[in-house]
Amino acid sequence: MCGIVGAIASGDIVHTLVDGLKRLEYRGYDSAGVAVLDQGEIKRVRRIGRVAEMERAVKETGLEGAVGIGHTRWATHGGVTEPNAHPHISGELVAVVHNGIIENHDEERDWLKSLGYVFESQTDTEVIAHLVHHYYKQTGDLFDAVRQAIKRLKGAYAIAVIAADKPDQMICARMGCPLLVGLGEHANYVASDVSALLAATRRVIFLDEGDVVELSREAVKVIDKNGNAADRAVHVSDVSLTSLELGHFSHFMQKEIHEQPKALSDTIDQVIEGGLDPSLFGENALQLLQDIEGVQILACGTSYYAGMVGKYWLESIAGIPTNVEIASEYRYRDVAANTNYLILTLSQSGETLDTMEALKYAISLGHEATLSICNVRESALPRASRMVFYTRAGAEIGVASTKAFTTQLVALFTLCLTLAKLRGRLDAKQESEYLDALRHLPGSVQHALNLEPQIKAWAERFADKSHALFLGRGLHYPIALEGALKLKEISYIHAEAYPAGELKHGPLALVDAEMPVVVIAPNDSLLEKVKSNMQEVRARGGELFVFADLDSHFGEQEGVHVIRTPRHAGVLSPVVHAIPVQLLAYHTALMRGTDVDKPRNLAKSVTVE
Structure with missing residues (x-):
């Protein structure tokens, strides 16, 4: 992992790749690289350190191309070295960028070595490059080669693949890691985060689990995990470029700390406007919430701490038994499940893999009432949950979460009051007092900022x-x-x-x-x-x-x-x-x-x- 961007257009796309990687810097990384097709060859630039260092190298080499992929890497397999940086190339023919973890990479590496492949890195990603190369040499069909390669993979991945002799094609696939397609004029794009594409397009398609997609300049073709053509909905992103810029602040963390009164106000407004109605959490929320016997909260890091506060509220105000568990622990133990519990997942990004896998596990145990509290629309967790509450924190760039945390607390408090009302534990006077407390909260936060x-x-x-x-x-x-x-x-x-x-x-x-x-x-x-x-x-x-x-x-x-x-x-x-x-x-x-x-x-x- 950590960030992917790709483009196929009629003109030079190097600036688009570099700009996209800059906008993905907030995700955390230790190296960066790009690869483009130039007159039938793959040209690549990689550097450890910041995107700015790679950008200087790109300018020095005069890199140009109409098809290309880029990546910011956060080291998982192998140290922070240039050979371990993405993109990875196989046989001067295939280039790949990858987010995720391939769990069976050792076995695949041994098999590929037996076929004569030589590895230049310690990464699991290089296995993907060689697998695609192997099947591409057999079939001559890049789309089919990617589909054959991913059948062998165990784990999580989002990949983008180009081939030296396919200047009109890019193939992408996802399983367990976020990936979306951006739609442009005589151009199409791919990225792990919509922020990478905002300068080029706001029209995006969110890929589902198991999707494989072919991008050309004029078309996007999606095949689902069952091998059938799929028609994915087009969304228009409401993320603003301004929210991705520092303005007069020195750091994004400082900016986001000071944005909390507005983030809280925006999140609270939807509660004040709609009242404490289950419809805040979705059309089917009344049916799903009215008979639950308890709440199981699953989250990681800062979101886990928000869940701990939520437990106090849910038990003391709504009178409903609540458990809070770290998602990565929950999914790997034998759970004595009460399927009448609400499964509540918390995530700023909506793409936290441990939380996503914990949700899948809960669903496999028979839980039907599932709710996601999330800050990113159309991300994986909300799509996998039957109910959703979107916080309105806006884009959060700093790695250390701030405004996402406090808006999660507001969402949890809203859920608590809604359940209390459904269970007859909240009279009209109490409801009015709690809503009034929410109205005053942004002002109290501003006073705290003044300290x-x-x-x-x-x-x-x-x-x-x-x-x-x-x-x-x-x-x-x-x-x-x-x-x-x-x-x-x-x-x-x-x-x-x-x-x-x-x-x-x-x-x-x-x-x-x-x-x-x-x-x-x-x-x-x-x-x-x-x-x-x-x-x-x-x-x-x-x-x-x-x-x-x-x-x-x-x-x-x-x-x-x-x-x-x-x-x-x-x-x-x-x-x-x-x-x-x-x-x-x-x-x-x-x-x-x-x-x-x-x-x-x-x-x-x-x-x-």
Whole structure:
């Protein structure tokens, strides 16, 4: 993995490829490359490092062509080296780019070696190139060669293939990884993300699992997994180019942190306009939701922490049993399934492979009520779910999720209230109060953003640290987890989070003057308990950094630093307290000089296991 772009047109497409790869940089990568057809030859440029380095090499070589493919790689098989970078070429005849993981690549590699193929990389992708070459030499039909090759593959893939002697054709296929086709005028395109194509077209086709597609300049032919011609719907993307640009901000993460009041407002508007009606989640939602006996939430990373907050809401307000599980764990264990549970999947991209596979597993166990909360329209998870709630966060470019997280929380709260109403646990007065709290939420978040100068000053004290602890209780323990994740993701400071009551059961042994302890301390029923936990830290010489509410009644003292967020936001307090931990991570990373938007070793869209 991580990003694919391809084009076939009547003129030079190199700029389109490079521009597309630049727009895919947010996904995370460590090398980049392009290959084009030029007078019957495949010409290729690859570089480790940033797309800009590859772009300079492209200009120096004068690369041109009307058919080509490009890729940004996030290393899975083999190190970060130029020979491991995509595209991969077989026999100077076939070039391939690939996202995903081929699980049986070792067996296929041995078989191909027995046929005389020589491997130049450690990647699983080179296996695909040689397989396509093998069948192409046999049949002379590139489309058929790709279909024959993918029959041998086990795992997940999205591929784009060109051949030196086929200047009017590109073949693509997908299984388990996202891939879409862009429709242009006397030109067609392929990409792993619509953002790569916005400068060329907004008309796109989302490929289904198992699709193989042939692109020419004038036509697109799709064959489904059963070998039948398929007519896929054309969608017009509403993603704006402006949303993919920095504007006056220094980093996308900073921009997206500050976009949260609008993202929340846009997501909340659909709830206020429609009221707490099951139709918010789809036409068949009433039928699917009214008889569920519980909720099983499946997610990864930041989305998993959002699900943990959702569990508190669903059980305390809706009175419905809720489990939250990491998707990659759920799919690989024997589940004692209650098929009357709602399966709820959370994903910013809608393409997270672990979550997608967990959903498939749940469906195989007999679950019929499935709901996806997602930020990307027409992505894989919503298409595979019977219900969907789209957050309106807009494009999120920074690898470390911010506005997608807080809008997921709003979606979960909306689901909680809807289920509570269906179950007779929400009267008209309570409904009005909760909706009013949602209306005020963007304003509270803006007030939290206004604390940035104070948080920036705190970041100076974190910048030279190697470790940090985050503490929270109840609804705010997941926010402590999220704060620790953000800090380690982008600043590379080792950070862990614990329920504050667990501090004395082990983690307290780590506390000393060099271990800053961040405490999420809202003015709720657990505040006095949190204060006691804070005293445990101070007694061991630890330094406390406390995010409290405006109406909390305790102040700073030696070794205790306090920043007050707006007045307590009730059950929606986790959304407000997510803002300062995001800002703390961002400014600490800046002071440490790390790559805030593209942290090392990480990818935005995780389409491998």
